[in-house]
Amino acid sequence: METLAIVLLAFFATGYFVLAGADIGTGMLSPYLGRSDHERRLVIASFAPFFLGNEVWLIATAGVLVGCFPDLEGELLSGQFTVLVPLLGGWIVRDIALWSRGRGPGRRWRAACDGAVVCGSWAVALSWGWLLAAPLTGTPYERAGGATAVLVALATAALFAAHGLGFAALRLTGLPFERARLLVGRTGRWQSFALTAALLGALPLLAGSALPLTERAADGATLALLVPALLVVTPFLVAAQVWTWRTFRHRVTRPSYL
Template sequence: MEIIAVAILGFFTLGYLLLGGADVGVGMVLPFLGRTDRERRLVVTAIAPFFLGNEVWLVAVIGILAGAFPELEAILLHGLYPAFSVLLVGWVVRDMGLWLRGRVDRRGWRLSWDAATVTGSWLVALSWGVVLGEILAGDVGRPGAAWAAVAGAAGAALLFASHGLAFAALRLTGTPHRRARGAAGRIGDVRTLAVTSAVIMVVVLAAGVRLDPTGAAADPDSLSFLVPAILVVTPFLMAAQAWSWYLFRHRVTEPVYL
């Protein structure tokens, strides 16, 4: 049962970083892709149908970690409390920016919330970089882990931004599409996204091996209750996600959301 619980935790963590990492990356490069208000609305439209659904995966990761791996949760939250605090702030600021930018029809208002979207996206990406960097270095919570935090933050910024550019190249049209494709590389939109996705998968798997969560799993009775329930709910979550992606599979041509 422990192996299944570990696989479920890895699956949802990977799902969030692949899906959520794309819209976070788009938020990071919003000023580059959108030079005018209309272009920025077009870029926001590209991620608008997905970002809340993608965040469900992160909520699931937190729930699984708390229920099935309480010892691991305590270690991570204690050792990486500053990084997770910044991540939470960035998450809230980014979502506020996306939700509020279109509530008032004034240029200054929209620019302010666009700035919030960009700032929040960078905070989320950098925070994840610190978390993953310290995990990979085996220095969670240690005073000498500053080098791992800095290296992880820099690597995550580059990876998330590249992942977002590749996703934007698949979703956008017109000038923003040309900017995204030119920055992401000309090996092809799908191939570029496949490369960034592969790198994220390698990082997540390496972090999982480094953490070795099997030794921090809950007692067998708790796992026997939690794991079957998660396995029942997961197909419905995946079906809803797939349906959302199918409905909004076409490239964005008009700024119609937020």
């Protein structure tokens, strides 16, 4: 059961980084991709159908960590609290701005929300890099510091941005598409997206390999209850994700309601 719990944790964490990394990266680059109010609405429309579903993978990851590895979760939470605060803050600011953008008065309101989406996206990406720097450098229970933490955070944010750029090249049209294609370069759009997806997916796997997951797993009775339930729910989560991507597989040509 411990092995199944570790596999589920790795599956959900990898799914979150690959899927949510696309909308986070696109949000980070929205000032470059969208130069006008109309273009920024197109950029947001490119990931609007996906971002809430993508965040479910993070919730599932947290649920597996809390339920199947409670002792480890407590130690990580206390040791990385100062990193989790900007991560959650950026996440909340970003989501509120996305939901509020189309519901306020005038262009100034939308411009303020656009700025919040950008700042929130960068905060999330940099915070993930800062958080992952701890286990990657061998100190999972302490906040990473120094030049190494800065470099890992910046490299992770750059990877998020590159992933979002590949996603934008697959979803956008018009001038925003041309700007995305310019930075993607000669590499095929699907090849670029697949490469950054593989790199982003590898990050939580590398970080998780530094954690004592087997030793800190919950007792057998708890795992015998939780793991089968998770195995039942997981196919529905995957099916919902596949349906979403299939339904919204076409390029965006007009703004969404956001």
